[in-house]
Amino acid sequence: MDSKPIERVQEIILDERLSISAFEKACGLSNNSIQTAIKRKSNLKDETINSILNAFPRYNPTWILTGKGSKLVDNVLASDSKNHNNYGSTPVVITVDSHNEDNIVLVPMKAQAGYIKGWSNPNFIKKLPTFRMPGLNNGVFRMFEVSGNSMFPTLPDRSYVVGSFVENWVKDIKDNRLYVIVSNKVEDGLVKRCINKIEKYNNLICKSDNRREYPTQSLHPDDILEVWEVKLHLNFNIPDPADIYDRVNDLEGEVISLKEIVKKAKLLP
Structure with a gap:
């Protein structure tokens, strides 16, 4: 037949x-x-x-x-079939809840190495915890735990980001926005601030906000598995602004004191 x-x-x-x-x-x-x-x-x-x-x-x-x-x-x-003009695709694995709504899958820090290997494995993805969050609709979303201090102070270690799946890397990755870059070539964390040079030079520039300690990386699109644009940041350790204000006040006081010292020095014979 x-x-x-x-x-x-x-x-x-x-x-x-x-x-x-x-x-x-x-x-x-x-x-x-x-x-x-x-x-x-x-x-x-x-x-x-x-x-x-x-x-x-x-x-x-x-x-x-x-x-x-x-x-x-x-x-x-x-x-x-992936070529310079159509980098990106639909997520390989999507999970849904009992109402056929897409789940937000959480990739905790301890599972990130496994995610890079098992991102296309439905059995692996289904074992990860899932959530629903208000205000995140009309897209496919995934949550990642931030590992390390490469994006500090923007994204502290052990905070979380929720990313929206990017289907067309050439057109939709915007300069200086935050993205989760799933690739075994990223050396110090998944989240990066990107400069899109895929169309012009066939590479994606990935910058850390903590650039004194973490150098900028250049990735070829063939080395990238998935891209998610950061839409939401969750931080359970709320910083105390008093520390910042105190430092600014101390600095202001030191500047005033230095000005007075210089002024008095000029008056000396």
Whole structure:
């Protein structure tokens, strides 16, 4: 018996290393539409196939419909399809709650090394704690614990940031904003202040706010797995502004004293 298009769609999902829900989201399809078709081995509507081809144009429509011909247009391998013009994608793994709302997955500091290895593994992601937060809608969000002092004083050690997934790195990474950069090439923490030179020089400049101790890094996009724009900062250790005021007052007093000393010195014969 000839296989159906839905079986070849399953193959695409495997090639793209996506969960079924992430694939549906990437194609703009309703929740569980592909999941239901897979279970029932039902035929796909023309508009569904068109949505898949719009989201993944490298796949040969003839192959999807009939199983004939090459799987990929011009025989481009799916693993090699990322290029200078389309860095970024849909998150590989998305978890949802009982109401089919996207969860905010927390990546604590102790899990960050594992996240870099298991970011595309649904079993790993599903083991991480999840949350819902007010005011964060219309996007895919993930929470990361800040590790170290590379972003101090903007982001203290052991605070948290919530990032919104960045799909198009070339267009959507804005200069001097904060991003979570998931890459095994980042040496001192996930969160960086970025300068986007992907289109011009094919690299992303990642700066620490604590630049006296942590040097600026340059990353090639091929070394980056995910990018999340920081939208929210959670800090449970609220700083005492009195310390800052006292330092400013002390400095002001010292300046006044120095001025008086200089003034008196000028009056001496």
